[in-house]
Amino acid sequence: MPLTFELCPGRTIGGDHPCFIIAEIGQNHQGDVEIAKKMIKMAKDCGADCAKFQKSELEYKFSKRALERPYDSKNSWGKTYGEHKRHLEFSHEQYRELQKYATEVGIFFTASGMDEMAVEFLHKLNVPFFKVGSGDTNNFPYLEKTAKKGYCELPRLHYASDGVCYFFFRNQETGRPMVVSSGMQSMETMRQVYKTVKKHNENFAILQCTSAYPLEPENVNLRVITEYQKEFPDIPIGYSGHESGINISVAAVALGAKVIERHITLDKTWKGSDHAASLEPSELTELVCSIRLVERALGSRVKRMLPCEKPCHDKLGKSVVAKVKIPKGTVLTLDMLAVKVAEPMGVAAQDIFRLVGKTVVEDVEEDESVTPEVVDSYGKKAKC
Numbered sequence: 463m464p465l466t467f468e469l470c471p472g473r474t475i476g477g478d479h480p481c482f483i484i485a486e487i488g489q490n491h492q493g494d495v496e497i498a499k500k501m502i503k504m505a506k507d508c509g510a511d512c513a514k515f516q517k518s519e520l521e522y523k524f525s526k527r528a529l530e531r532p533y534d535s536k537n538s539w540g541k542t543y544g545e546h547k548r549h550l551e552f553s554h555e556q557y558r559e560l561q562k563y564a565t566e567v568g569i570f571f572t573a574s575g576m577d578e579m580a581v582e583f584l585h586k587l588n589v590p591f592f593k594v595g596s597g598d599t600n601n602f603p604y605l606e607k608t609a610k611k612g613y614c615e616l617p618r619l620h621y622a623s624d625g626v627c628y629f630f631f632r633n634q635e636t637g638r639p640m641v642v643s644s645g646m647q648s649m650e651t652m653r654q655v656y657k658t659v660k661k662h663n664e665n666f667a668i669l670q671c672t673s674a675y676p677l678e679p680e681n682v683n684l685r686v687i688t689e690y691q692k693e694f695p696d697i698p699i700g701y702s703g704h705e706s707g708i709n710i711s712v713a714a715v716a717l718g719a720k721v722i723e724r725h726i727t728l729d730k731t732w733k734g735s736d737h738a739a740s741l742e743p744s745e746l747t748e749l750v751c752s753i754r755l756v757e758r759a760l761g762s763r764v765k766r767m768l769p770c771e772k773p774c775h776d777k778l779g780k781s782v783v784a785k786v787k788i789p790k791g792t793v794l795t796l797d798m799l800a801v802k803v804a805e806p807m808g809v810a811a812q813d814i815f816r817l818v819g820k821t822v823v824e825d826v827e828e829d830e831s832v833t834p835e836v837v838d839s840y841g842k843k844a845k846c
């Protein structure tokens with residue numbers, strides 16, 4: 463059974479717990495705090511568990527030349543890449559405002575720390591878990607520092623679905639949980655990622671991911687989920703998708719994904735490269751409903767006849783009948799028996815071979831049910 467742990471206050475993932483659904487707002491907010499709030503509310507209303515952003519300290523994420531390069535694109539918010547990114551980057555105070563709003567709405571709030579200084583800020587902001595984007599998954603100094611981060615001493619405030627406000631204190635000796643995407647990485651790199659994080663923090667999940675926007679189905683490789691489950695059996699495995707539609711993400715849950723992350727938008731036609739690979743409100747609602755339906759359908763690992771199947775069994779279930787007239791005292795052979803829908807129901811069809819060699823204690827007419835009562839010693843426990 464995969465490891466289970468509390469990803470957010472009161473919300474455990476892994477094992478048989480419900481899939482945790484992250485609505486990735488990222489930078490689809492167009493640099494507008496009010497739009498960002500609408501998207502947080504959208505995520506909540508559609509049933510997602512968490513609204514997530516992307517936080518960068520631009521001078522720590524990009525080199526000076528990278529920020530100064532011209533950015534001539536239909537998606538550009540400035541003449542240079544730096545101007546473009548600054549337009550989309552919220553300040554620390556704006557993040558506090560958004561976190562407060564998410565708490566009021568009643569949805570978990572976090573962000574991907576896109577550089578070490580951003581992680582420091584998110585740590586002080588006391589987000590419930592760190593998200594590691596694919597671009598930093600092979601950044602081992604970053605991973606190690608992030609994995610070592612414990613919890614702040616402040617209690618964590620959260621509004622539960624029942625509207626009640628709770629304070630949570632978490633173990634200061636345990637690292638803040640992490641969710642690590644694996645786009646652009648090899649299995650060998652992911653083994654190293656696992657060892658690096660595990661050394662300092664046991665509470666983390668790995669997500670299968672392909673970093674293409676939008677993502678074509680043939681490049682999704684959902685089978686990697688099952689390979690991760692074999693390689694890393696003691697952590698939850700999930701899926702971060704950039705494909706169009708919801709079907710592939712639902713299939714990931716059927717394969718055992720315990721975390722699903724999808725980009726969301728209010729309008730796919732808006733400026734920005736992520737919008738085309740994002741889900742609009744109706745799609746996010748459908749995704750959440752479909753995931754919950756699949757989780758119900760996954761059900762039990764025990765195969766047995768269920769109470770709901772009894773009416774069908776009573777009406778159409780087959781049992782053993784006499785193929786010919788069988789006089790009292792006859793030792794049964796297989797050629798005397800047949801399987802049919804019979805009234806009354808006789809010995810269960812799967813037990814036909816157990817009847818061979820046993821003696822009937824009453825006459826059984828042709829096409830009559832062979833019931834347990836007419837077969838000597840059938841179904842009777844030996845006396846001690």
